[in-house]
Amino acid sequence: MLTIAHLDTFVLTAPLGSDRFYSSQAEFPERTSLLVRLTTTDGEVGWGEGGQYGPAEPVRSCLEDVLAPQLLAMRDASPGVVWDLLYARTRDFGQRGPYLEALSALDIALWDLVGKRLGAPISALIGGRHRESVHAYGTGGYYSSVAFDPDRDLRRLGDSVAEHAAQGFGMLKMKIGLLPIAEDALRVATVRERLGDGIVLAADANHAYNSQTAIAMGRVLEQHDVAFFEEPVPPEDREGYARVRDRLDLAIAGGEAEYTRWGFRDLIDAGCVDIIQPDLCVAGGISEVQRIVALASAHHLRTIPHVWGSGIAVAAALQVCSTLPLVPYTHRPVPLQNEPVIEFDRTRNPLRDDLLTTPFTLESGRVAVPDGPGLGVEVDMDVVAQYASE
């Protein structure tokens, strides 16, 4: 029986200074994470994360003011029981957004605790591992400025992706959508030229287009052998997604802004995507993402989790990615084609690189899945104290 005695939250903020960057949607002057720490009645500690996209404070409030009193009153706080009950009790007002991010953080922390209680990594508890390390793709190729200076920006972009490629990635993802299509076309051409044909390239628009402009950009991406086109249109535009997917040959990916099995059911049923990208810290945690993966597999869709958070988010995604099946199965897995990959963000984030006592590293293009119980990681409380705000 898992009974929770204490819930603590930590809002971590790491200013980026001159390393700030831009996507099609926003400037990133800092990185933030909302961590939750659960302590059981017998003193075991579990960690979870939520609230990566927007301000962390609403997620903290959902946790501390609404969910914590209910969690602490439960005699059995097993993750499946907690998920069903707390979701049901907040359904009328919390089907998406901060409540789901809070529930995601709780769920991850509870799985960490179950693993520690049983002395097994989470991957062993949710079906076992198909692989001990996961192919990683590097996310970078952001915008360093909103004003496009072709000489300066194309050189910077080329140098940055070349540096990532030199770290051993077999696949990289770049950002598009902040600039007019003709200028982003120059950026994609630059990246492909610097990487050569041997590296798989993906492009992420963060829903910068409508279906018509997305199709125009998608044709540019196809010319440069881009493997998938992420979030071409806003997440609410299911018809636009389906139209883009129908008109283009490259794979369409999306789902980082979707929540729960019901959100993904609708995304899948509308024929929006070839690849679903649930974020463990957003979509409902480890419990719910397993259900989402089952939905995707029923439609023969690949799952490539979105990962944007701290070391806790990376650890949770690694545990899940190690358990994902090949889609479709082949006797010999083909990396980055039917074998699952994990997103390994390369933008500066001390909360990802410094938070854990043993940071994740890339070895021959792969990241090892921790063997220890639960998430298999240890949080450095000095780093928490360094970046925590009241």
Ligand SMILES: [Mg+2]
């Ligand atoms: Mg994205």
